[in-house]
Amino acid sequence: MPIPDANKLVDEAVGLGRAMFDSPLWDADEKKWRRRIDLDSGQVDASQHFYYDICNIYALARAMALSGQMERFREGWLQAVGWLFWLVNSKSAIGYTSFDVTGPRDQYSFALAPAALAEAHRLTGRPALLRKAGELFGAYRAAFPLGKARNVQASNHFILSALSLYRAAGQAAYLEAAQAEAEHLLAACRLAGGPAAGCFTDDQRLSAFPRHVYATWALVELNHLRPDQRLQQACAQSMEWWRANQLADGGFYFFFDGQTGQWVDQTVYSVHQKGMLLLSAWEINRLCQGRFDEMIQRAMATCDDPRWQYASPEGWRLYRRSMPERSLVYSYELGWEILGHLLGTGWDQ
Secondary structure (H helix, E strand, C coil): CCCCCHHHHHHHHHHHHHHHHHCCCEECCCCEECCEEECCCCCEECCCCCHHHHHHHHHHHHHHHHCHHHHHHHHHHHHHHHHHHHHHHHCCCCCCCCCCCCCHHHHHHHHHHHHHHHHHHHHHCCHHHHHHHHHHHHHHHHHCCCCCCCCHHHHHHHHHHHHHHHHHHCCHHHHHHHHHHHHHHHHHCECCCCCCCCCEECCCCEEEHHHHHHHHHHHHHHHHHCCCHHHHHHHHHHHHHHHHCCCCCCCCCCEEECCCCEEEECCCEHHHHHHHHHHHHHHHHHHCCCCCHHHHHHHHHHHHCHHHEEECCCCCEEECCECCCCCEEEHHHHHHHHHHHHHHHCCCC
8 A cells, every 4th residue: 555656646636626616615706715514415604714714825825836736726726815915904813713813723813824925925926915924923923922822733833934934035033933933842832741742732631633733744844944853853753652543444533631541532534634644744754764654554545435535416526524524524624635645745845
């Protein structure tokens, strides 16, 4: 069961891109994505949200830089970029589903928006996108000073934004900001002891598959620009623990209590298997000389079972969210799946 070759990874990403724009998840009037779709009823949730759009704009920008095959989606992506630029010029900050930045999830949108805009600048050359990205980046750091809170996902997004701005503007201060946030992840956001020691956490109790993904993805992105054995070792340690706890069918459970040693959420999600794992796994595996080949193969194969797959009468295809939520798909899942596959083909820098 070899890891798919580059052509297969690109084909998969293109297929998911078609679902992103051809399915009812794409709102052609609003020029953005709807929150989720119920595959059984065809009903969509169009309630106000911002984070999923930012994820998809960022993911598609990276995807187009990785593969010319993704250029077929540029027109729709540009429309989404226009919507985001209008939004951030209308409001001083944006949260998860509102314009208030009050909770941990609200930090996700605020922290990732600069990355989406900076990557859009890299593809379009529009100076206004880069200026606004820099403004938002500074506003986020002012609102959430370094070390103020443990929020692995927000730290990931801050690092991605810092690195996107560094690549776009060439200013060393952005690289230093990414380094400082990475030091915070290493020092404050890993379990200090217990059966999952070294795994990433927000609260020194719970670890979760997304914590692993978001922390290690940020660290390998930084390591690519500034190689550091400490970053590599932290990623490999977390990866080893998740490999040791991989299910027989290749899947991964969700939440683990590092104090009790018990799983508190045993849901397996397709976006973890076919997308989020891959955001960092390809690079960790390369740094570890192929040590995780089998882990990646088995993880990706989990959702190759027909039970996980959905094909619409119109011809677009995607993966069902989970077995407990077989009929649901959230729009951001497609973005992470597309980017995860394409990062297996190389590096876009």
